[in-house]
Amino acid sequence: MLPAEVRVDDLMTAAADLFIAKGIEATTVNDIVELAGVGKGTFYHYFATKEDVILALRERFSRDFTKKVADALAQCPGDDHRARFATWLRGTVEAYIANYELHDVVFHEFRHSNRNSKEKEIVIAQLSALLGEGAKADAWSLPDVRAAAIAIYDGMHGVVDDAIATGNGDAGAICDRLSLLFGRILVA
Amino acid sequence: MLPAEVRVDDLMTAAADLFIAKGIEATTVNDIVELAGVGKGTFYHYFATKEDVILALRERFSRDFTKKVADALAQCPGDDHRARFATWLRGTVEAYIANYELHDVVFHEFRHSNRNSKEKEIVIAQLSALLGEGAKADAWSLPDVRAAAIAIYDGMHGVVDDAIATGNGDAGAICDRLSLLFGRILVA
Amino acid sequence: MLPAEVRVDDLMTAAADLFIAKGIEATTVNDIVELAGVGKGTFYHYFATKEDVILALRERFSRDFTKKVADALAQCPGDDHRARFATWLRGTVEAYIANYELHDVVFHEFRHSNRNSKEKEIVIAQLSALLGEGAKADAWSLPDVRAAAIAIYDGMHGVVDDAIATGNGDAGAICDRLSLLFGRILVA
Amino acid sequence: MLPAEVRVDDLMTAAADLFIAKGIEATTVNDIVELAGVGKGTFYHYFATKEDVILALRERFSRDFTKKVADALAQCPGDDHRARFATWLRGTVEAYIANYELHDVVFHEFRHSNRNSKEKEIVIAQLSALLGEGAKADAWSLPDVRAAAIAIYDGMHGVVDDAIATGNGDAGAICDRLSLLFGRILVA
C-alpha cells in the first residue's frame, strides 16, 4: 500500500513504455499491470478506463514540455527577443526529440475526434506570446501572429520528424537549419 | 451484379464515410457492408483485410490530391516560379480543405508505426522539386530545400487545421495569410 | 450452418435448462454455448445480450402457455361458463406445474424494473374475458372483474407453489381445492 | 463514531434505497458505503457479505410488517372474526403499499433458490391462524384453511400491485374491493 501517486506513476510509466513499444491498440491493460507489477484491479482503482491513462499521459507530457520551455525562457533576458525565440526553438526541439515517440503515440495514435487538443493550444499560446512580444518591441513584424506560431510549430515538428526518420537526429544541426528557415519569417 | 469497380468504390466510400463519422477502430466491417448494401462476404472478395481498405483509401486520396495539384501546375508557365508556388499553395489548401476529415482519419488515426508515409513523401517531393527549380532559377534562395518543403507543407496543414477549427475555413483568406508567411521564406 | 431457427431454439433450450439448474446469475454465456454445442460468437449472432435470451424465453413461455389454455377453451362449449372456468383452471394449473421452474426463473429472478410485465397482462386479459362473459350471461356476478381475475390468478400461483413446496404436486387434487375456493367467488 | 446500531441502520437504509432505485445486482457495496457516508471497511464490520444486508433487510421488513398487523389485531375484540379479518386486510394492504418497492426487491429479486421463504411462512401462519379461529367459531367455514390463506395473501398482492401500476393506489378503495372479493370466500 504505497501512496497513491507512486502507483499512478508506475502505471503511467509502464503504459507509456508499452504504448511506445507496441502501439496503443496492441497494448492491453494486462500488459500494463504486469509491467507495473500490480494487480489488474489496481489499474481500475486509479483509471476509469484504458483511455484514461492516455489522457493522463497527454497531460503529463504537456505539463513537462511546457514547463521545460518556460524554465529555459525564464533564464533569458526579456528584451532580447531573437534570443528568446532561439531559446524556445532549442528547448522545443530538444524536448520533442527526447520524447517524440511518446508524443507520437499519445497525440496522434489516439484521437477521440479532438482535432485541436487543449494541449497543443497551450504550446501555441506560449509561442504566440513570445512572437507577439517581439512584434510589439519591433524585433520583427508579423501580420498574423497566430498563423506564424502554428506554422512554425508544425513546421518544426515536420522537420524534426524528417530528421529523425532520415537519421539526422542531432538537435544542434536541426536547430541551425530551422533558425535559418524561421529567421526569414521573423523579419522587420 | 454491378461491375466490380462499382462495388469496390461503394465499399470504399462507405468505409470512408464511417471512418470519418466514427473513427477507424469504431467502424466494423459489418458497418461498412451494411452501409454499402452488400453482404459481408463481398467485402472479402475485394479486400483481403480491413486494413486493406484504409490503404486503398490512402492511395486514392493521394492520387487525387497529387493529380489535382499537378494539373493546376501544368497550367502554369514553367518559368514563373512564384506563380507556380502560389498555384501549388492554392491547390493544396483547397484539396486539403475539401477532404481534411478523410485525410485525418486515414493518415493519422491509422499508423502502422510508419512515421513518414510513402504518400507524404510524394507530396514533399513534388513541392521540393518546385522549390528546387525556383532556387536554381534564382527566383529565391534556399539553404535547405527539403527542410523548407516540409516546414511549408506541415505549416500549411497546421494553419488550415486551425482555420477550420476556429471556423475561418475560407480557402482564399487562408491562402492570403499563408502567402504572406511563406513569401518571407522564399526570398533571395 | 443450420437454419437460424434451429440454432435459436437450441440456445434457448440450453439457456432454460441452465437457468433452472443454476439460476440466471450463475449461468454464464459460456455455459450456454457449451451446452448448446456452438461457438460463443454464435450466441451473439442471435442474441444481442444475455438478457435477450431471458426475454425471448419469457415470450416463448407465455406464447406456449396462452396457446395451451386457449386451445383447451376452444374445445369447451361457449355457453357453459362454469365448465369454461374449470377448463381454464385445469389448463393453467397443469401448464404451470409443468413449467413452474422456468416460470420462476424467467419471471421472478429477472426483473428489470418491470413490475407488471406485458406477458402477465395477456394472461389476465384472457381470464378477465372469460369471467366477464360469465358475468354477462349471469352465470355469476362480479363487481370487479379485473380484480377477481388477478386475485384468482395470483392466488392460484401461490397455492400451486405451496403444493409443490410441500410435495403435494398433484394437479387434480390442487384443482379440486382451488375449484372449491374460487367457486365461492363465482356466485350470483 | 456513532453507536453501532446507527451505523448498521444507515447502511441498511442506504442499501434499501439503492436496491429500490437500481436493483440488487446493479448496486455495489461501493454505492452503499458511499451513500451511507462510511468507508468500505465499515460495511464489512457489520455485514459479513453483501447478501447479509439483503437478509437483514428481509428480516427487518418482516418484523415491522408482522408487528404492525399484530398490533392492529390486538386492538380488535378476539371474537369478532370478520372485524379481525378486515383489520388484517387493512393493515396488510397499508403496510404493503407503504413498502412494496422494498418488498419487491428484497423478496423477489433475490431468491437463493428458496421458493417459499421463512418470512412468507410467518405471514401465512398469522393469517391462517386468524382464518382458523374464525372457522372454529363458525364465523365461516373453510375446507382448506392454508390454501385460503395463501390465495388471499397472494391475491391481495396481485390486486395491490395492479392498483399501484394503474395508479389507483388508494388503500381504502383497494380494501373495499378486496373485502367484497374475499368476503365471498369467507362464507358459512
Next chain:
DNA sequence: GATGAATGAGGCTTCATTCAT
C-alpha cells in the same frame, strides 16, 4: 473501530475472418 488501497478471478461482449451454400 474505521478506513480505503489492493486484489484477481471471471464475466460479457466484440469483431475480423472463414467457408459452405
Next chain:
DNA sequence: CATGAATGAAGCCTCATTCAT
C-alpha cells in the same frame, strides 16, 4: 459472384472481499 451464418480468440471491465494502517 454473392451471401451471411458460424467462429473463438482476446479484450475490457466489474466488484466482492481482504488487510495493513
